[in-house]
Amino acid sequence: MRYQIFSSNHWKCNALFWWCIAVLILALSAMVADAIAADTERSSEGQGEGVMRGAYLARVGNCMGCHTTKGGQPFAGGRRLSTSFGIFVTPNITPDMETGIGLWSEEDFWQALHQGRSRDGRLLYPAFPYTEYTKVTRQDADAIFAYLQSLSPVSQVNSPHDIFFPYNSKSLLAIWRALYFKEGAYEPDQSKSETWNRGAYLVQGLGHCNACHTTRNILGASQDEALAGGQIMGMNWYAPSLSSHLEAGSGGWEIEEIVALLTTGITKRAVASGPMATVVRQSLQYLSQEDTYAMAVYLKSLSENVSSNMPGGVSFSVMSGSLRKHMDLGGKLYEEYCQTCHGSDGKGVPGIYPALAGNRGVTMDSPMNVILSVLNGGYPPTTAGNPRPYGMPPFQQVLRNEEVALVVSYIRNAWGNRSSLVSAVDVDRSKGGNY
Ligand code: HEC
Ligand code: HEC
Ligand code: HEC
Numbered sequence: 001m002r003y004q005i006f007s008s009n010h011w012k013c014n015a016l017f018w019w020c021i022a023v024l025i026l027a028l029s030a031m032v033a034d035a036i037a038a039d040t041e042r043s044s045e046g047q048g049e050g051v052m053r054g055a056y057l058a059r060v061g062n063c064m065g066c067h068t069t070k071g072g073q074p075f076a077g078g079r080r081l082s083t084s085f086g087i088f089v090t091p092n093i094t095p096d097m098e099t100g101i102g103l104w105s106e107e108d109f110w111q112a113l114h115q116g117r118s119r120d121g122r123l124l125y126p127a128f129p130y131t132e133y134t135k136v137t138r139q140d141a142d143a144i145f146a147y148l149q150s151l152s153p154v155s156q157v158n159s160p161h162d163i164f165f166p167y168n169s170k171s172l173l174a175i176w177r178a179l180y181f182k183e184g185a186y187e188p189d190q191s192k193s194e195t196w197n198r199g200a201y202l203v204q205g206l207g208h209c210n211a212c213h214t215t216r217n218i219l220g221a222s223q224d225e226a227l228a229g230g231q232i233m234g235m236n237w238y239a240p241s242l243s244s245h246l247e248a249g250s251g252g253w254e255i256e257e258i259v260a261l262l263t264t265g266i267t268k269r270a271v272a273s274g275p276m277a278t279v280v281r282q283s284l285q286y287l288s289q290e291d292t293y294a295m296a297v298y299l300k301s302l303s304e305n306v307s308s309n310m311p312g313g314v315s316f317s318v319m320s321g322s323l324r325k326h327m328d329l330g331g332k333l334y335e336e337y338c339q340t341c342h343g344s345d346g347k348g349v350p351g352i353y354p355a356l357a358g359n360r361g362v363t364m365d366s367p368m369n370v371i372l373s374v375l376n377g378g379y380p381p382t383t384a385g386n387p388r389p390y391g392m393p394p395f396q397q398v399l400r401n402e403e404v405a406l407v408v409s410y411i412r413n414a415w416g417n418r419s420s421l422v423s424a425v426d427v428d429r430s431k432g433g434n435y
Helices: 008-043 049-061 106-115 138-150 170-180 194-204 255-264 275-282 289-301 321-337 368-376 401-413 424-430
Strands: 080-083 086-089
Touching: 049 138, 106 138, 194 289, 255 275, 255 289, 321 401, 368 401, 368 424, 401 424
Parallel strands: none
Antiparallel strands: 080 086
Protein backbone atom coordinates (compact mmCIF):
# COMPACT_ATOMS: atom_id res chain seq x y z
CA MET A 1 0.00 0.00 0.00
CA ARG A 2 1.35 3.40 -0.80
CA TYR A 3 0.57 7.04 -1.18
CA GLN A 4 0.93 8.45 -4.62
CA ILE A 5 0.69 12.14 -5.33
CA PHE A 6 0.89 12.88 -9.01
CA SER A 7 1.79 16.19 -10.50
CA SER A 8 -0.80 16.88 -13.15
CA ASN A 9 1.70 17.00 -16.06
CA HIS A 10 2.86 13.51 -15.36
CA TRP A 11 -0.57 12.23 -14.73
CA LYS A 12 -1.12 10.40 -18.02
CA CYS A 13 2.14 8.50 -18.27
CA ASN A 14 2.14 7.79 -14.56
CA ALA A 15 -1.39 6.50 -14.70
CA LEU A 16 -0.47 4.11 -17.51
CA PHE A 17 2.61 2.94 -15.63
CA TRP A 18 0.67 2.25 -12.45
CA TRP A 19 -2.06 0.60 -14.41
CA CYS A 20 0.46 -1.87 -15.84
CA ILE A 21 1.86 -2.48 -12.37
CA ALA A 22 -1.66 -3.03 -11.04
CA VAL A 23 -2.41 -5.61 -13.75
CA LEU A 24 0.84 -7.39 -12.99
CA ILE A 25 0.09 -7.42 -9.27
CA LEU A 26 -3.43 -8.70 -9.90
CA ALA A 27 -2.06 -11.57 -11.96
CA LEU A 28 0.56 -12.43 -9.35
CA SER A 29 -1.84 -12.23 -6.43
CA ALA A 30 -4.32 -14.47 -8.23
CA MET A 31 -1.54 -17.08 -8.47
CA VAL A 32 -0.68 -16.66 -4.80
CA ALA A 33 -4.36 -16.85 -3.81
CA ASP A 34 -4.72 -20.11 -5.75
CA ALA A 35 -1.67 -21.54 -4.03
CA ILE A 36 -2.98 -20.53 -0.60
CA ALA A 37 -6.43 -21.95 -1.38
CA ALA A 38 -4.89 -25.28 -2.43
CA ASP A 39 -2.85 -25.31 0.76
CA THR A 40 -5.85 -24.58 3.00
CA GLU A 41 -7.80 -27.35 1.30
CA ARG A 42 -4.98 -29.79 1.97
CA SER A 43 -4.66 -28.80 5.61
CA SER A 44 -8.39 -29.09 6.23
CA GLU A 45 -8.64 -32.55 4.65
CA GLY A 46 -9.90 -34.98 7.21
CA GLN A 47 -11.57 -32.27 9.26
CA GLY A 48 -15.31 -32.59 9.59
CA GLU A 49 -17.67 -30.66 7.40
CA GLY A 50 -19.03 -28.96 10.52
CA VAL A 51 -15.60 -27.55 11.29
CA MET A 52 -15.25 -26.15 7.76
CA ARG A 53 -18.67 -24.58 7.95
CA GLY A 54 -17.82 -23.25 11.39
CA ALA A 55 -14.66 -21.63 10.06
CA TYR A 56 -16.72 -19.90 7.39
CA LEU A 57 -19.41 -18.77 9.83
CA ALA A 58 -16.77 -17.42 12.23
CA ARG A 59 -15.62 -15.22 9.33
CA VAL A 60 -19.15 -13.98 8.75
CA GLY A 61 -19.41 -13.13 12.46
CA ASN A 62 -15.89 -11.67 12.45
CA CYS A 63 -15.10 -13.36 15.78
CA MET A 64 -11.39 -13.13 15.03
CA GLY A 65 -11.56 -9.36 14.42
CA CYS A 66 -12.48 -8.66 18.03
CA HIS A 67 -10.85 -11.66 19.72
CA THR A 68 -7.33 -10.97 18.40
CA THR A 69 -4.83 -8.23 19.25
CA LYS A 70 -2.65 -6.63 16.61
CA GLY A 71 0.08 -9.16 15.88
CA GLY A 72 -1.35 -11.54 18.49
CA GLN A 73 -2.48 -15.15 18.23
CA PRO A 74 -5.83 -15.50 16.45
CA PHE A 75 -8.79 -15.92 18.84
CA ALA A 76 -6.56 -15.64 21.95
CA GLY A 77 -8.29 -12.36 22.96
CA GLY A 78 -6.67 -9.36 24.62
CA ARG A 79 -7.96 -6.75 22.19
CA ARG A 80 -9.05 -3.57 23.97
CA LEU A 81 -12.35 -2.07 22.80
CA SER A 82 -12.94 1.54 23.86
CA THR A 83 -16.53 2.56 24.47
CA SER A 84 -18.25 5.36 26.36
CA PHE A 85 -18.50 2.94 29.31
CA GLY A 86 -14.83 2.12 29.55
CA ILE A 87 -12.53 -0.41 27.98
CA PHE A 88 -13.58 -3.99 27.35
CA VAL A 89 -10.86 -6.56 26.84
CA THR A 90 -11.87 -9.52 24.71
CA PRO A 91 -11.36 -12.98 26.23
CA ASN A 92 -9.41 -15.96 24.92
CA ILE A 93 -11.74 -18.24 22.93
CA THR A 94 -9.14 -20.81 21.84
CA PRO A 95 -9.64 -24.28 23.39
CA ASP A 96 -7.00 -23.82 26.10
CA MET A 97 -8.18 -25.67 29.24
CA GLU A 98 -7.11 -23.01 31.70
CA THR A 99 -7.25 -19.65 29.95
CA GLY A 100 -9.61 -20.32 27.03
CA ILE A 101 -12.84 -22.21 26.43
CA GLY A 102 -11.30 -25.71 26.35
CA LEU A 103 -13.61 -26.96 29.13
CA TRP A 104 -16.77 -25.57 27.55
CA SER A 105 -19.52 -27.78 26.16
CA GLU A 106 -21.68 -27.04 23.11
CA GLU A 107 -24.40 -26.08 25.55
CA ASP A 108 -22.14 -23.56 27.35
CA PHE A 109 -21.23 -21.98 24.04
CA TRP A 110 -24.86 -21.78 22.92
CA GLN A 111 -25.70 -20.07 26.20
CA ALA A 112 -22.99 -17.45 25.56
CA LEU A 113 -23.96 -16.73 21.96
CA HIS A 114 -27.71 -16.97 22.40
CA GLN A 115 -28.25 -15.61 25.92
CA GLY A 116 -25.10 -13.63 26.68
CA ARG A 117 -24.13 -15.75 29.68
CA SER A 118 -20.69 -17.16 30.34
CA ARG A 119 -20.07 -20.78 31.38
CA ASP A 120 -20.09 -19.83 35.08
CA GLY A 121 -23.43 -18.01 34.70
CA ARG A 122 -21.88 -14.52 34.64
CA LEU A 123 -23.85 -12.04 32.54
CA LEU A 124 -21.82 -10.81 29.60
CA TYR A 125 -21.57 -7.22 28.48
CA PRO A 126 -23.17 -6.38 25.14
CA ALA A 127 -19.78 -5.17 23.85
CA PHE A 128 -19.93 -8.82 22.77
CA PRO A 129 -22.71 -8.45 20.18
CA TYR A 130 -24.85 -11.31 21.46
CA THR A 131 -27.76 -8.88 21.10
CA GLU A 132 -27.43 -9.71 17.37
CA TYR A 133 -25.87 -13.20 17.59
CA THR A 134 -28.95 -14.34 19.52
CA LYS A 135 -30.57 -14.81 16.10
CA VAL A 136 -27.97 -17.37 15.00
CA THR A 137 -29.40 -20.90 14.72
CA ARG A 138 -28.32 -23.67 17.09
CA GLN A 139 -26.87 -25.56 14.13
CA ASP A 140 -24.67 -22.62 13.10
CA ALA A 141 -23.60 -21.99 16.71
CA ASP A 142 -22.57 -25.65 17.07
CA ALA A 143 -20.53 -25.45 13.85
CA ILE A 144 -18.70 -22.32 15.10
CA PHE A 145 -18.03 -24.09 18.40
CA ALA A 146 -16.66 -27.17 16.60
CA TYR A 147 -14.34 -24.90 14.62
CA LEU A 148 -13.09 -23.03 17.70
CA GLN A 149 -12.46 -26.36 19.46
CA SER A 150 -10.41 -27.55 16.47
CA LEU A 151 -7.90 -24.69 16.83
CA SER A 152 -4.59 -25.11 18.63
CA PRO A 153 -5.00 -23.99 22.25
CA VAL A 154 -3.20 -20.77 23.14
CA SER A 155 -2.38 -20.14 26.77
CA GLN A 156 -3.09 -16.45 27.36
CA VAL A 157 -4.67 -15.25 30.58
CA ASN A 158 -7.64 -12.89 30.19
CA SER A 159 -7.17 -9.30 31.33
CA PRO A 160 -9.90 -7.61 33.34
CA HIS A 161 -12.14 -4.98 31.73
CA ASP A 162 -11.63 -1.39 32.78
CA ILE A 163 -15.20 -0.10 33.03
CA PHE A 164 -16.23 3.21 34.58
CA PHE A 165 -18.49 3.49 37.60
CA PRO A 166 -21.48 2.87 37.62
CA TYR A 167 -21.41 0.73 34.50
CA ASN A 168 -19.21 -1.82 36.23
CA SER A 169 -22.09 -2.77 38.50
CA LYS A 170 -23.49 -6.27 37.97
CA SER A 171 -27.01 -5.20 38.87
CA LEU A 172 -26.96 -2.41 36.28
CA LEU A 173 -26.10 -4.99 33.63
CA ALA A 174 -29.00 -7.16 34.83
CA ILE A 175 -31.37 -4.17 34.57
CA TRP A 176 -29.98 -3.30 31.14
CA ARG A 177 -30.69 -6.80 29.94
CA ALA A 178 -34.20 -6.78 31.35
CA LEU A 179 -34.88 -3.53 29.51
CA TYR A 180 -33.11 -4.03 26.22
CA PHE A 181 -32.12 -7.61 25.53
CA LYS A 182 -34.52 -10.05 24.02
CA GLU A 183 -33.38 -13.57 23.37
CA GLY A 184 -34.40 -14.31 19.83
CA ALA A 185 -34.41 -16.45 16.74
CA TYR A 186 -34.57 -15.34 13.15
CA GLU A 187 -38.19 -15.60 11.99
CA PRO A 188 -38.32 -16.06 8.21
CA ASP A 189 -40.71 -13.77 6.36
CA GLN A 190 -42.82 -16.17 4.31
CA SER A 191 -43.80 -13.45 1.84
CA LYS A 192 -40.16 -13.03 0.79
CA SER A 193 -37.83 -15.23 -1.23
CA GLU A 194 -35.41 -17.71 0.28
CA THR A 195 -32.53 -15.50 -0.88
CA TRP A 196 -33.97 -12.43 0.85
CA ASN A 197 -34.43 -14.42 4.06
CA ARG A 198 -30.87 -15.72 3.92
CA GLY A 199 -29.64 -12.13 3.53
CA ALA A 200 -31.81 -10.90 6.39
CA TYR A 201 -30.59 -13.75 8.62
CA LEU A 202 -26.95 -12.86 7.92
CA VAL A 203 -27.34 -9.08 8.27
CA GLN A 204 -29.46 -9.19 11.43
CA GLY A 205 -27.64 -12.08 13.10
CA LEU A 206 -24.08 -13.22 12.55
CA GLY A 207 -23.14 -10.17 10.41
CA HIS A 208 -24.16 -7.94 13.39
CA CYS A 209 -24.44 -4.89 11.11
CA ASN A 210 -26.78 -3.30 13.62
CA ALA A 211 -23.98 -3.29 16.22
CA CYS A 212 -22.76 -0.14 14.43
CA HIS A 213 -25.50 1.03 12.06
CA THR A 214 -27.93 2.18 14.74
CA THR A 215 -28.51 5.07 17.13
CA ARG A 216 -27.81 4.18 20.74
CA ASN A 217 -29.22 5.72 23.89
CA ILE A 218 -27.11 6.78 26.85
CA LEU A 219 -27.02 3.17 28.08
CA GLY A 220 -25.77 1.93 24.76
CA ALA A 221 -29.02 0.27 23.73
CA SER A 222 -30.14 0.33 20.14
CA GLN A 223 -32.80 3.05 19.92
CA ASP A 224 -34.60 3.13 16.67
CA GLU A 225 -35.58 0.83 13.87
CA ALA A 226 -32.84 -1.47 12.66
CA LEU A 227 -30.01 -0.15 10.49
CA ALA A 228 -31.21 3.48 10.59
CA GLY A 229 -27.69 4.78 11.23
CA GLY A 230 -25.92 6.32 14.21
CA GLN A 231 -22.73 7.42 15.85
CA ILE A 232 -20.56 4.44 16.83
CA MET A 233 -19.90 4.26 20.57
CA GLY A 234 -16.40 5.28 21.54
CA MET A 235 -15.46 6.28 17.99
CA ASN A 236 -16.10 9.43 16.05
CA TRP A 237 -17.24 7.55 12.99
CA TYR A 238 -20.86 7.75 11.98
CA ALA A 239 -22.32 4.50 10.60
CA PRO A 240 -24.82 5.70 7.99
CA SER A 241 -28.39 4.55 7.64
CA LEU A 242 -28.67 1.50 5.41
CA SER A 243 -32.30 2.35 4.66
CA SER A 244 -32.17 6.07 3.79
CA HIS A 245 -31.38 7.06 0.21
CA LEU A 246 -29.64 10.17 1.60
CA GLU A 247 -27.12 7.98 3.40
CA ALA A 248 -26.14 4.42 2.52
CA GLY A 249 -29.51 2.98 1.43
CA SER A 250 -28.97 0.98 -1.74
CA GLY A 251 -32.54 0.86 -3.10
CA GLY A 252 -31.49 2.59 -6.32
CA TRP A 253 -28.30 0.55 -6.81
CA GLU A 254 -27.82 -2.46 -9.05
CA ILE A 255 -27.33 -5.66 -7.02
CA GLU A 256 -23.91 -6.04 -8.71
CA GLU A 257 -22.68 -2.74 -7.30
CA ILE A 258 -23.78 -3.61 -3.76
CA VAL A 259 -22.01 -6.95 -4.13
CA ALA A 260 -18.88 -5.14 -5.38
CA LEU A 261 -18.90 -2.78 -2.39
CA LEU A 262 -19.22 -5.66 0.08
CA THR A 263 -16.53 -7.79 -1.56
CA THR A 264 -13.97 -5.24 -2.77
CA GLY A 265 -14.77 -2.20 -0.60
CA ILE A 266 -14.74 0.18 -3.57
CA THR A 267 -17.13 1.04 -6.41
CA LYS A 268 -17.43 3.95 -8.77
CA ARG A 269 -19.37 6.05 -6.26
CA ALA A 270 -18.52 4.68 -2.83
CA VAL A 271 -15.66 3.39 -0.77
CA ALA A 272 -15.71 1.55 2.54
CA SER A 273 -13.56 3.56 4.91
CA GLY A 274 -12.57 3.58 8.59
CA PRO A 275 -14.33 0.85 10.60
CA MET A 276 -16.28 -0.26 7.51
CA ALA A 277 -13.03 -0.92 5.65
CA THR A 278 -12.08 -3.20 8.55
CA VAL A 279 -15.40 -5.07 8.31
CA VAL A 280 -14.88 -5.68 4.58
CA ARG A 281 -11.24 -6.66 5.03
CA GLN A 282 -11.75 -9.01 7.98
CA SER A 283 -15.13 -10.45 7.15
CA LEU A 284 -17.31 -9.57 4.17
CA GLN A 285 -14.75 -10.25 1.42
CA TYR A 286 -14.69 -13.92 2.49
CA LEU A 287 -18.42 -14.50 2.10
CA SER A 288 -19.52 -16.96 -0.58
CA GLN A 289 -21.01 -15.47 -3.73
CA GLU A 290 -24.46 -16.74 -2.77
CA ASP A 291 -24.30 -15.18 0.70
CA THR A 292 -23.01 -11.81 -0.56
CA TYR A 293 -25.72 -11.82 -3.19
CA ALA A 294 -28.35 -12.63 -0.55
CA MET A 295 -27.08 -9.82 1.69
CA ALA A 296 -27.24 -7.40 -1.24
CA VAL A 297 -30.83 -8.44 -2.07
CA TYR A 298 -31.85 -7.80 1.53
CA LEU A 299 -29.96 -4.48 1.81
CA LYS A 300 -31.49 -3.24 -1.44
CA SER A 301 -34.97 -4.06 -0.17
CA LEU A 302 -34.50 -1.84 2.89
CA SER A 303 -34.95 1.26 0.74
CA GLU A 304 -36.45 -0.17 -2.40
CA ASN A 305 -39.28 2.28 -2.80
CA VAL A 306 -37.09 5.35 -3.00
CA SER A 307 -35.68 6.72 -6.22
CA SER A 308 -31.90 7.03 -6.22
CA ASN A 309 -32.15 10.26 -8.16
CA MET A 310 -33.69 12.28 -5.39
CA PRO A 311 -31.36 15.10 -4.41
CA GLY A 312 -29.55 14.73 -1.13
CA GLY A 313 -28.81 17.18 1.65
CA VAL A 314 -29.78 20.83 1.88
CA SER A 315 -30.66 22.60 -1.32
CA PHE A 316 -29.53 26.17 -1.89
CA SER A 317 -31.65 28.10 -4.33
CA VAL A 318 -29.32 31.07 -4.23
CA MET A 319 -25.72 30.85 -3.17
CA SER A 320 -25.41 32.69 0.14
CA GLY A 321 -22.42 34.96 0.78
CA SER A 322 -21.04 32.52 3.29
CA LEU A 323 -21.33 29.65 0.84
CA ARG A 324 -19.64 31.66 -1.93
CA LYS A 325 -16.71 32.46 0.38
CA HIS A 326 -16.34 28.81 1.35
CA MET A 327 -16.51 27.76 -2.29
CA ASP A 328 -13.82 30.24 -3.36
CA LEU A 329 -11.34 29.56 -0.58
CA GLY A 330 -12.15 25.86 -0.32
CA GLY A 331 -11.84 25.49 -4.10
CA LYS A 332 -8.28 26.87 -4.02
CA LEU A 333 -7.29 24.43 -1.29
CA TYR A 334 -8.91 21.61 -3.24
CA GLU A 335 -6.93 22.51 -6.33
CA GLU A 336 -3.70 22.55 -4.40
CA TYR A 337 -4.10 19.44 -2.23
CA CYS A 338 -6.78 17.15 -3.60
CA GLN A 339 -7.30 17.59 -7.31
CA THR A 340 -4.39 15.42 -8.49
CA CYS A 341 -6.18 12.37 -7.17
CA HIS A 342 -9.88 13.23 -6.99
CA GLY A 343 -9.91 15.22 -10.26
CA SER A 344 -11.07 18.75 -11.09
CA ASP A 345 -14.53 17.30 -11.78
CA GLY A 346 -14.55 15.38 -8.46
CA LYS A 347 -14.97 12.12 -10.36
CA GLY A 348 -11.76 10.48 -9.09
CA VAL A 349 -10.31 7.51 -10.94
CA PRO A 350 -12.61 4.44 -10.98
CA GLY A 351 -11.43 1.70 -8.64
CA ILE A 352 -8.45 3.80 -7.46
CA TYR A 353 -9.50 7.22 -6.17
CA PRO A 354 -13.11 7.49 -5.09
CA ALA A 355 -15.40 10.02 -6.73
CA LEU A 356 -16.38 12.83 -4.37
CA ALA A 357 -19.07 14.14 -6.76
CA GLY A 358 -22.35 12.34 -6.06
CA ASN A 359 -20.78 10.40 -3.16
CA ARG A 360 -23.27 10.16 -0.31
CA GLY A 361 -20.48 9.53 2.18
CA VAL A 362 -19.44 13.12 1.38
CA THR A 363 -22.86 14.79 1.29
CA MET A 364 -24.69 13.03 4.11
CA ASP A 365 -25.92 15.13 6.98
CA SER A 366 -23.23 14.12 9.45
CA PRO A 367 -19.90 15.58 8.24
CA MET A 368 -17.96 13.45 10.73
CA ASN A 369 -16.65 10.77 8.35
CA VAL A 370 -15.57 13.25 5.65
CA ILE A 371 -13.65 15.28 8.20
CA LEU A 372 -12.02 12.11 9.58
CA SER A 373 -11.09 10.96 6.06
CA VAL A 374 -9.33 14.27 5.39
CA LEU A 375 -7.60 14.42 8.80
CA ASN A 376 -6.49 10.79 8.96
CA GLY A 377 -6.25 9.78 5.32
CA GLY A 378 -6.69 6.06 4.90
CA TYR A 379 -6.93 3.07 2.63
CA PRO A 380 -9.80 1.19 1.14
CA PRO A 381 -9.68 -2.38 2.47
CA THR A 382 -7.13 -4.79 1.05
CA THR A 383 -9.21 -7.50 -0.60
CA ALA A 384 -8.74 -10.18 -3.24
CA GLY A 385 -10.58 -7.89 -5.66
CA ASN A 386 -8.40 -4.88 -4.75
CA PRO A 387 -5.18 -6.39 -3.42
CA ARG A 388 -3.03 -3.25 -3.37
CA PRO A 389 -5.30 -0.32 -2.65
CA TYR A 390 -4.06 3.21 -3.23
CA GLY A 391 -4.13 5.33 -0.11
CA MET A 392 -4.88 8.88 0.85
CA PRO A 393 -2.34 10.83 2.92
CA PRO A 394 -3.43 12.36 6.24
CA PHE A 395 -3.89 16.15 6.21
CA GLN A 396 -3.95 16.61 9.99
CA GLN A 397 -0.44 18.10 10.01
CA VAL A 398 -0.80 19.91 6.68
CA LEU A 399 -4.03 21.88 7.02
CA ARG A 400 -5.31 24.00 9.93
CA ASN A 401 -8.81 23.28 11.27
CA GLU A 402 -10.18 26.31 9.37
CA GLU A 403 -8.68 25.02 6.13
CA VAL A 404 -10.06 21.52 6.64
CA ALA A 405 -13.47 23.12 7.25
CA LEU A 406 -13.20 25.11 4.00
CA VAL A 407 -12.10 22.24 1.80
CA VAL A 408 -14.71 19.89 3.29
CA SER A 409 -17.42 22.53 2.81
CA TYR A 410 -16.22 22.85 -0.78
CA ILE A 411 -16.44 19.15 -1.65
CA ARG A 412 -19.87 18.96 0.03
CA ASN A 413 -21.13 21.66 -2.37
CA ALA A 414 -19.14 21.39 -5.60
CA TRP A 415 -20.13 19.49 -8.78
CA GLY A 416 -23.83 19.42 -7.91
CA ASN A 417 -23.28 18.13 -4.36
CA ARG A 418 -25.49 19.97 -1.85
CA SER A 419 -24.94 19.74 1.88
CA SER A 420 -24.37 21.84 4.99
CA LEU A 421 -21.19 23.86 5.51
CA VAL A 422 -18.68 22.66 8.06
CA SER A 423 -16.97 24.85 10.69
CA ALA A 424 -13.58 24.71 12.39
CA VAL A 425 -15.45 23.71 15.57
CA ASP A 426 -16.81 20.60 13.81
CA VAL A 427 -13.26 19.72 12.80
CA ASP A 428 -12.00 20.23 16.33
CA ARG A 429 -14.79 18.08 17.74
CA SER A 430 -13.95 15.22 15.42
CA LYS A 431 -10.39 15.16 16.74
CA GLY A 432 -11.62 14.19 20.21
CA GLY A 433 -12.13 10.47 19.61
CA ASN A 434 -9.82 7.55 19.69
CA TYR A 435 -10.19 6.04 16.29
C1 HEC B 1 -17.37 -6.40 18.60
C2 HEC B 1 -16.41 -7.29 19.22
C3 HEC B 1 -16.73 -8.76 19.35
C4 HEC B 1 -17.06 -9.63 18.33
C5 HEC B 1 -17.28 -9.31 16.86
C6 HEC B 1 -17.14 -10.93 18.95
N1 HEC B 1 -16.90 -10.85 20.28
FE1 HEC B 1 -16.91 -12.39 21.60
N2 HEC B 1 -16.69 -11.08 23.13
C7 HEC B 1 -16.42 -9.75 23.01
C8 HEC B 1 -16.25 -9.16 24.32
C9 HEC B 1 -15.92 -7.71 24.63
C10 HEC B 1 -16.45 -10.20 25.26
C11 HEC B 1 -16.39 -10.09 26.78
C12 HEC B 1 -17.76 -9.79 27.36
C13 HEC B 1 -17.78 -9.82 28.87
O1 HEC B 1 -16.78 -10.25 29.48
O2 HEC B 1 -18.77 -9.44 29.47
C14 HEC B 1 -16.73 -11.39 24.46
C15 HEC B 1 -17.00 -12.64 25.01
C16 HEC B 1 -17.16 -13.80 24.29
C17 HEC B 1 -17.37 -15.10 24.86
C18 HEC B 1 -17.47 -15.42 26.36
C19 HEC B 1 -16.12 -15.90 26.84
C20 HEC B 1 -16.07 -16.11 28.34
O3 HEC B 1 -14.98 -16.47 28.79
O4 HEC B 1 -17.05 -15.86 29.02
C21 HEC B 1 -17.45 -15.99 23.83
C22 HEC B 1 -17.64 -17.50 23.93
C23 HEC B 1 -17.30 -15.23 22.61
N3 HEC B 1 -17.14 -13.92 22.93
C24 HEC B 1 -17.34 -15.78 21.35
C25 HEC B 1 -17.42 -15.04 20.19
C26 HEC B 1 -17.73 -15.60 18.89
C27 HEC B 1 -17.95 -17.05 18.62
C28 HEC B 1 -17.78 -14.54 18.03
C29 HEC B 1 -18.10 -14.57 16.55
C30 HEC B 1 -19.35 -15.20 16.17
C31 HEC B 1 -17.48 -13.33 18.79
N4 HEC B 1 -17.29 -13.68 20.08
C32 HEC B 1 -17.44 -12.08 18.24
C33 HEC B 1 -16.32 -9.04 21.82
C34 HEC B 1 -16.63 -9.54 20.57
C1 HEC C 1 -17.66 -1.68 13.33
C2 HEC C 1 -18.80 -0.95 12.91
C3 HEC C 1 -19.52 -1.41 11.65
C4 HEC C 1 -20.08 -2.64 11.38
C5 HEC C 1 -20.07 -3.88 12.27
C6 HEC C 1 -20.67 -2.53 10.08
N1 HEC C 1 -20.49 -1.28 9.57
FE1 HEC C 1 -21.10 -0.62 7.71
N2 HEC C 1 -20.23 1.19 8.07
C7 HEC C 1 -19.60 1.57 9.23
C8 HEC C 1 -19.13 2.94 9.09
C9 HEC C 1 -18.38 3.74 10.14
C10 HEC C 1 -19.48 3.37 7.80
C11 HEC C 1 -19.19 4.76 7.19
C12 HEC C 1 -17.87 4.77 6.48
C13 HEC C 1 -18.01 4.39 5.04
O1 HEC C 1 -18.80 5.01 4.31
O2 HEC C 1 -17.38 3.43 4.61
C14 HEC C 1 -20.17 2.25 7.17
C15 HEC C 1 -20.67 2.26 5.87
C16 HEC C 1 -21.41 1.24 5.30
C17 HEC C 1 -21.98 1.28 3.98
C18 HEC C 1 -21.88 2.46 3.01
C19 HEC C 1 -20.54 2.50 2.32
C20 HEC C 1 -20.47 3.70 1.41
O3 HEC C 1 -19.44 4.38 1.45
O4 HEC C 1 -21.43 3.96 0.69
C21 HEC C 1 -22.63 0.09 3.78
C22 HEC C 1 -23.40 -0.34 2.54
C23 HEC C 1 -22.44 -0.69 4.97
N3 HEC C 1 -21.70 0.02 5.88
C24 HEC C 1 -22.97 -1.97 5.15
C25 HEC C 1 -22.72 -2.76 6.27
C26 HEC C 1 -23.19 -4.13 6.41
C27 HEC C 1 -24.02 -4.88 5.40
C28 HEC C 1 -22.72 -4.58 7.63
C29 HEC C 1 -22.91 -5.93 8.26
C30 HEC C 1 -22.48 -7.05 7.46
C31 HEC C 1 -21.97 -3.49 8.23
N4 HEC C 1 -22.01 -2.41 7.38
C32 HEC C 1 -21.35 -3.58 9.46
C33 HEC C 1 -19.43 0.79 10.37
C34 HEC C 1 -19.80 -0.55 10.49
C1 HEC D 1 -2.80 10.68 -3.13
C2 HEC D 1 -4.13 10.74 -3.61
C3 HEC D 1 -5.13 11.51 -2.76
C4 HEC D 1 -5.09 12.83 -2.36
C5 HEC D 1 -3.99 13.84 -2.61
C6 HEC D 1 -6.32 13.07 -1.66
N1 HEC D 1 -7.07 11.93 -1.62
FE1 HEC D 1 -8.89 11.74 -0.79
N2 HEC D 1 -8.83 9.73 -1.11
C7 HEC D 1 -7.86 9.05 -1.77
C8 HEC D 1 -8.09 7.62 -1.64
C9 HEC D 1 -7.24 6.50 -2.19
C10 HEC D 1 -9.26 7.48 -0.85
C11 HEC D 1 -9.91 6.19 -0.33
C12 HEC D 1 -9.34 6.04 1.05
C13 HEC D 1 -10.17 5.35 2.05
O1 HEC D 1 -11.07 4.64 1.69
O2 HEC D 1 -9.89 5.51 3.27
C14 HEC D 1 -9.71 8.83 -0.55
C15 HEC D 1 -10.84 9.10 0.19
C16 HEC D 1 -11.34 10.37 0.40
C17 HEC D 1 -12.60 10.65 1.05
C18 HEC D 1 -13.59 9.61 1.59
C19 HEC D 1 -14.61 9.27 0.56
C20 HEC D 1 -15.61 8.26 1.05
O3 HEC D 1 -16.49 7.89 0.28
O4 HEC D 1 -15.53 7.80 2.19
C21 HEC D 1 -12.73 12.01 1.08
C22 HEC D 1 -13.89 12.79 1.66
C23 HEC D 1 -11.53 12.58 0.48
N3 HEC D 1 -10.72 11.54 0.07
C24 HEC D 1 -11.29 13.93 0.33
C25 HEC D 1 -10.04 14.44 0.00
C26 HEC D 1 -9.68 15.83 0.14
C27 HEC D 1 -10.62 16.91 0.62
C28 HEC D 1 -8.37 15.94 -0.25
C29 HEC D 1 -7.50 17.16 -0.21
C30 HEC D 1 -7.41 17.85 1.04
C31 HEC D 1 -7.93 14.61 -0.65
N4 HEC D 1 -8.98 13.73 -0.47
C32 HEC D 1 -6.68 14.30 -1.13
C33 HEC D 1 -6.79 9.63 -2.43
C34 HEC D 1 -6.38 10.95 -2.27
